[in-house]
Amino acid sequence: MNAAGLYLLSLPIHPLPCPKTPSSRPPTPTLVTELSIPRQRRVAALRVRRSGTDLKSDPLDLSDSSRESSSIGFHKATSLESSAPNSEQLRWMAGLEALPKRWVIVIMCFSSFLLCNMDRVNMSIAILPMSAEFNWSPSTVGLIQSSFFWGYLLTQIAGGIWADTVGGKRVLGFGVVWWSIATALTPIAAKIGLPFLLVVRAFMGIGEGVAMPAMNNILSKWVPVSERSRSLALVYSGMYLGSVTGLAFSPLLIHKYGWPSVFYSFGSLGTVWFAIWLTKAYSSPLEDPEVSAEEKSLISSNSVLKEPVTEIPWRMILSKPPVWALICSHFCHNWGTFILLTWMPTYYNQVLKFNLTESGLFCVLPWFTMAVSANIGGWIADTLVSKGVSVTVVRKIMQSIGFLGPAFFLTQLSHVNSPTMAVLCMTCSQGTDAFSQSGLYSNHQDIGPRYAGVLLGLSNTAGVLAGVFGTAATGYILQHGTWDDVFKVSVALYLTGTVIWNLFSTGEKILD
16 A cells, blocks of 8 residues: 555544434435435535534435435445445545545645656666667766756746746646656657757656646645645655656566656656646635635645735845755755665666666665655654644754765665665665655745745755756766765765754744
């Protein structure tokens, strides 16, 4: 079961109570009769309950005349009495209908990030047979891997401005469609020539570049502070599970159908997501006609429900030390993260001597661990905040774990003598890294919720620069040095980020 499913099971479920019936009426038909009521009427009744309205103002009519009006459904249900849903199934059905709309938005964002990393990470597996087919050197491989970040870099700030001014729904929808098309075009571009491949990978980066700022904008309007860490952890765990899915299925597809099949199959999934997104998502609760009054009141009392901004106060934003702490820490964090994302299969193949399939499967473990630990970290962070611990202290604790954990385990790689221990160190490094989702990745909405998209665009621009330089530099280092040199650079930046974050970050709102 994935992270979204685990979270749904943890939500409180409020089943529809069985309507009271006369004592002379047998209980089983009463249960089935409620199921036979048209769905529109059951949903209407549910909304009355959720809004706190007196049920007597709009009661469910279960009189004989009402049953006659739905006699077809009643007789059909009665004839299948032996196969009627049990109480657990009824609770699950009621829970799905009662799912808060804000968590529908969170789950949709989770699924978009799942696709995001599936489409991104497939190149780290496909690059192995591609480099053999086209005779690419390690430097060329590094250039191809980094070309994604050229486009990704261009749309970070632009995506944040766009999301904060026109709304996150349009921006995230555009991004998914754009990168899905670029993913499907990758095999064609590779066969035409290297320059075309570099352009298509950069185009893919353009689409994925707007995703994080758009998501941050949407959740800043939909999710109250008390649920912020959990919601962001769940969404970002979609990226980790996307890496798990991509790394697990890419070798199988390549082995059976060839490396182009990975890009065609993964790219086509974006159209399915987009069709659902158009009908279910809204940039803000103010725009959603389906959200209940009770939920809208809860959100508005704990988050910023204002119209999109018309002007970005750049001077004020860039004058704040916590903003620069975010920017610098994001750079330090992403240097190590992106190196592991893009070069881990190569490390397993060249150093640990795993074959293509083994490289993909062993790469799954660290990302799966990140998906689990990110949600654990989110739960811990929200629990601490709810118990009165200041948001500043919580963010510093979680991010310190996200920096010092990976630094420690990467230093151990030079001392291990077996592939098993190397994989374990990688897994623990990535697992502790995921606590950053409750640290710096939650901090944009803390310090400036109205400008959450722009703030994430700024800090993630620095993070993307780390990806561009780090990924390309790794190819250069490996031609002139060793993997130990690669990991030493990452550790140094993790330690630098720890110092900057603890000195200058805050969890208080500084931008309004």
